[in-house]
Amino acid sequence: AVVRSGQFGPLPLSLVLREGLVLDALDPATAGWEGGTYVTWRDGTASCVRIDVDLDGIADDGSTGTGDDTSAEDIVGAIGAINGLNASFDPAGKIVISADAGFEFSFSDDSSGALAALGINTLFTGRDGTDIAVRRSLLDDPAGLMVGRFENGELIENGTALGISGMRNAAIEVLGGVSIAKHWSDSVQAVASRASIAATNAEAGSIVLESLEAQRASLSGVSVDEETINLLNYQRQFQGAAQVIRTADELLQTLIAIV
Numbered sequence: 001a002v003v004r005s006g007q008f009g010p011l012p013l014s015l016v017l018r019e020g021l022v023l024d025a026l027d028p029a030t031a032g033w034e035g036g037t038y039v040t041w042r043d044g045t046a047s048c049v050r051i052d053v054d055l056d057g058i059a060d061d062g063s064t065g066t067g068d069d070t071s072a073e074d075i076v077g078a079i080g081a082i083n084g085l086n087a088s089f090d091p092a093g094k095i096v097i098s099a100d101a102g103f104e105f106s107f108s109d110d111s112s113g114a115l116a117a118l119g120i121n122t123l124f125t126g127r128d129g130t131d132i133a134v135r136r137s138l139l140d141d142p143a144g145l146m147v148g149r150f151e152n153g154e155l156i157e158n159g160t161a162l163g164i165s166g167m168r169n170a171a172i173e174v175l176g177g178v179s180i181a182k183h184w185s186d187s188v189q190a191v192a193s194r195a196s197i198a199a200t201n202a203e204a205g206s207i208v209l210e211s212l213e214a215q216r217a218s219l220s221g222v223s224v225d226e227e228t229i230n231l232l233n234y235q236r237q238f239q240g241a242a243q244v245i246r247t248a249d250e251l252l253q254t255l256i257a258i259v
Helices: 070-081 116-118 138-139 159-169 182-218 224-258
Strands: 014-019 033-042 046-055 085-089 094-099 104-108 150-153 155-157
Touching: 033 116, 046 070, 046 104, 070 085, 070 094, 085 159, 094 104
Parallel strands: none
Antiparallel strands: 014 094, 033 046, 033 104, 085 094, 150 155
16 A cells, blocks of 8 residues: 555655554454565665564463464554654544654555554545444545555556455455456345245245145035025015014904904
C-alpha cells in the first residue's frame, strides 16, 4: 500500500489511522495470523525494512497463549524506530505516523493483515456484511485512494488499481479457490435452485393433501349432495305429518262442537 494515491504526499507526511487496538485482542477468527509488512522510506535514497507480525496464538515456549503475540504498540514502536519516521498514539487512541522533513514513506507486501486491521489505506470499514461501508475519509477525499504500489523498489503508478480491477476474476483462497464473480454466480444459482425445489415441494404437498382429503371423504361414506337430498325428504315428511295432525285436530274440534 502506498500512502496517498500511490504517491508520497507533501512533506512532512502525517497519516492518522483508526482507533488504537491490541492485535492479539481481535476477534478469535483472526487467530493464526503470522507474516509481516515492508516499510520503505526515502531521504534521497530508498531503504526498506520488514516489520514482523506474530499472531499465531503460540507463546515462545510452545504453549498456547497470546502473551508473545504482536500488539499495536509493538508495530508503532517498530515504525517509530525507523530513522526519519515517527509513530505514536494520539489522545483519542488513534495511531499517528509522520515523516520528518525530507523523508517519504510507504507500506507494501503486507502478508500479516496488520495494515488492514490498523486501518492503513483501507477501502472499507466494518467487520462483516452487516456494517460494511466505504471509509469516510476516502469519501471526503477520493484523491486519497491509493492506485499505485512499489514493486522491487520501483513505483508502478497504477499497480494497485490494476490489482483491484483484477480481483473480480482472481481466485480467492477463502472462497474455495474461485473468483468473486464465480462465487456470486454460484450463490445466485444455488439460491434459485433451492427456491425452485421449495416451490415444487409445496405444490406436491398441496396435491397430496387434496388426494388425502378425497380418500377420507370416500372412506367416511359421506356425500354432501346425498345428505342434502335426505334433509329435504325429512323436511317434506315432517311437513306432511304436521298437516295430518292439524287436520285430525280440526276434525276432533268439529265433533266436540256437534256434541
